[in-house]
Amino acid sequence: MLDEEKYAYLLGSYLGDGHITMGPRGVAALSIICADAWPGVAEEVHDALHAVIPVSSVCAVQKIGCSAVKSYSTHWPCLFPQHGPGRKHDRPIVLEPWQQAIVDEHPGLLLRGLIHSDGCRITNWATKRTPAGPKRYEYPRYFFSNKSLDILDVCAAALDRLAIAHRRPRWDMISVAKRDAVARLDDFVGPKY
Template sequence: MYDMGTRERTLALVAEGRSLSSISKETGISRATIRSWRTCIEPRKRQGRACPRCQDEPAPPEEPAAYAYLLGLYLGDGHISAHRRGVHVMRIVLDQAWPGIIDACEAALYAVRPDNRVCRVKKQGCFAVSCFSKHWPCLFPQHGPGKKHERRIILEPWQQDIVDAHPWEFIRGLIHSDGCRIVNWTTKVIAGERKRYEYPRYFFTNVSEDIIRLFTDTLDRVHVEWKVNGRNVSIARKASVALLDIHVGPKY
């Protein structure tokens, strides 16, 4: 048996996008146990924790790195909707081709709202990862009527502090939702022989100019060079791609 603190620290590592094998090696906890935690097999034991934003002196979430990742996912592929009796549901829709990202999303939701059950609903070609809570609107004040690209998306100062402290987690969440890593290729004639050269690059696509600006501003803070064309952001410089490979990597 593991105490709740051990479990939450382990789920925070999952939320960072780490593999089960590397987490198991670091913590000494079996891959099967970690897998059961992330797929809701073992119920949560601690209940009634207050929302950090609803206290007399509002505080940031207890797991800021997981929050930064979840914020990126939410701005890309998530939405919050009213349910009933003051409860809201956060849903993040993710391609079923990337089970590791679905697991990381689930772990991040648990890390931010540890007393609320997370579920995943299979849809055509994707999973909707959902969590019910009364506190999603105060944790994600970007929530509002209509589509995100039809309203202003501006981070609150406390959110910006979290993104500044954990920029790579925020970038990873955005790319995991609305980005990709691809390999381009070209040919060159060298000494009379045509050779093929491959080079990776990252793309991020979003309809909201505000969300694109949040993404590029954060790239600037970690010294990643980028170019933007309409709603598409491209990262192709070798050094910048190398940084993203270290901190984000291909979808999985």
């Protein structure tokens, strides 16, 4: 039986920084690229890969500044039917009905995977004029960026499902900046580790 919670997280990670390559005899390698700066994210991806297909082997291939966390199975193309030739932003990315049902049930975990792969939580700052002079204030903010409009729409739909206010400051970015929205997203994502 599919671990839907781990799958929702893994789907977000795959849509952000993942790809599938086909090997001999139909064995596919699902790779999620994880930055060395966030070892906890790589560990979480490793655990999700193992939970979704427990009989597959999982390994990490070190690269410069990152590692490819990989798992091998003939089932990965079935579990990620968005797989195809070329870059994800050059082809349609549409969730299958069974995937959408999982995302609808676990939108926070999908967002966690998306932000762990192609997002960040930063401390933003601004200055405000006051009678005593300019005053600097800081506040937390999330960004998610991707060149695929379809993947941005998947992210926005998950945010909408959780009633988290967001906007698109650029065509390839989603921002969550309102205090209550950031606090709500913190419940699911929080800082990378």
